[in-house]
Amino acid sequence: MIRERALQWRRALVVALPGLWVLGVVCWELLSPLGTQFVQLLAATPAIACAGSGRRQCVVLGGACALFALVPLGSTGRADDATRLGTCCAILAVLGAAYLTSGRGRRLAQELEHVRAAAAAAQRALLRPLPPRLEGLALAGGHLSASRGALVGGDLYEALATPHGVRVVMGDVRGHGLPALGTVAALLGSFREAAHDEPELPGVLRRLERALQRHLRERARADAGPGRERCDAEEFVTVLLLEVGEDGEITALNCGHPWPHRLTGTGHGGPRAVAVAPGDPLPPLGMFPLPAELPPLTLDRLRPGDTLVLHTDGAEDARDAAGAFFPLTGVLTEAARRPLLAPAAVVEHVQDALLRHTGGRVGDDFALLALRNDRPRVPAEASTAPSPAAPGIEVTYGGGSFTPRAKQPPLR
Template sequence: MIRTKAAARCRRGAVLALPGLWVAGVVVWELLSPLGVHFVQLLAAAPAIACAGSGRRQCVLLGGGCALFALVPLGSAGRADPAMRLGTCCAVLAVVAAAWLTSHRRLRLTRELERLREIAATAQHAVLRPLPPRLDGLTLAGGHRSASEGALLGGDLYEALATRHGVRLVIGDVRGHGLPALGTVAALLGSFREAAHDEDGLPGVLRRMERAFHRHLGDRASGQSPPSGEDFATVLVLQVGPENEVTALNCGHPWPHRLTGGDHRPPAGVRAEVLSAGEPLPPLGMFPLPAEPPVRRLTRLLPGETLVLHTDGVEDARDAAGRFFPLTRALTEAAASAPVVPAAVVDRVRAAVLRHTGGVLTDDFALLALRNDRAPDRTPRGPLAGSCPHG
């Protein structure tokens, strides 16, 4: 932070000094030039440089000074041609007027752009709301990154809600990225936020999301952006019940990771494992949901253990040599602390992805981490693999 502020001060100083150095160079050159060689016309560039780098006030002040310099005989060339000095003075004043008007328009457009960015940021934060730090005994953290320049979010989504059935979470990835995918994200998140409280089982939540997804595609078809026939969304709906039992419905989405061993000396005691529970259902939009979607029982999340949910933009991130991002290793390194801190895991993995790709992303990505901080119980861990049709 200190280096950044120092660099900014250096840049501001260079911007302010450059027009003055230009004027000084022209004056010295004019004084030392032989008879018949004119350089005073170059003074007209100084106001333009000042407007481009600093602002209108500096432009006017420097322009007036340059106009006065142009009227003063400088060297043998200046004394030989008074009309040239007057013409240069007029040219400097014309440049000042043009630069002042251009700078005024640029400042107005800049203010409008900043206002539009503020409105867009507010709208995007309303769609993908920040996660609460704690929810029903769970510590939460989320993070995302859009591949589109200037967009805070794109085609990835996540949410966590405390309901009477436990904490219900969703993470998903709609086709496409950046601002064009924002409408689909809003439709899916809106339906999840209602259905998570109303539906008794995860199949009902997922079916409500599917209906909202198809309604959104129908609205697009009636407007100016018809669906391409290939619109789909991967979705993982997950529930952490009152007894810490983790169940999930997966439609084409990557399975979550579990971080265990955070109470031992890092990094050897921290392990990251994928909680795979068989083949997921096809993504939403590709095929209709089955009559009874299979709810998978993933694990029982013990106190102190952490779940990490992610979109495929994390695993599919490549470096310049085409190598995929090593997510499991990155999670193990990011969780090398006791206890595991979800916010630190999200920040470290996000930074590792950007380092791996050199900051050049081809797809959006999102991360969601939750740690069980509920009071320990005596319920033993049992084999929970398999499916439960009714959730």
């Protein structure tokens, strides 16, 4: 709210600045006791209006300035006819230049707005918003791009409900900003198909590897030109694949990606965030071929009410002006101790803390995905008391036995 009010005051000052300039020059001319002529300073008014607002209102303001220059100021008429005529000509010259500049600037601004709108639509289609709920799981995702004017960059995430369970991918392409969008599109497109087609998680990862290799070959061929092929050996992608079963059991495959954090409300010290690290990750995709055997790792079961937070290394590597790293685990612990631990609130809390830590300057792309288990708890086991038995069958109960009898009809 404070920032919005500051922007409103700034816009109002920019619009009023040319009028304030004219008023100041006129008052200075009228009140100056030395007989100095300041009417020539009015020639700068159209340039100030054009630089401040960039609108055609500078034309009207420039005409008003010309009229002021033609009118003698003060009772003694200090500004002679030659001075006023020269000032008027200067105002008209600056006015013409400002008119042409403002028109061209307006056209360029409109074209830029159209390009930004098209880019925003394409980027939202690429990294589409997550559904708020998916098979009993509450979801929320967010991302910050290091490139100015880009909504997304080299980070990717997706969550899909498949016949094999809820499958989630979180990845980070080498580099950031718009140049990495092609690789992000190739990997997300492959995951959205493979997550439904492949019965096992290793099959999904191999499909992602083939999609990345195919994309890199096509890009190298296009960059090198016809008849030449260049291999970009330094291109790689870190990937974390998760599969959440109906009972909350999580299996994972990690290729060089940071492990997630678990937010839980139980344990010593109250709610806290704990980094999950079941084993060493594989090398990132693109650096080495995948091994022949890809045994998935099993994470602790996600109990009802627990939240799993996936992130890219843009959070852990973010620094402030003094060079201190961003305390991701501490910030997640603060989020876990809040009364309402909604995934969207966790994402917003971490993003706000990251921007405050870095002063609004993000050095690398950052993505975050929070997943909370909202499935109902498993009911307690049924009582050991026997169910009603069929008539004529002897049942042992409480140390004795009895033989149920069929219900007799009432006596007439």
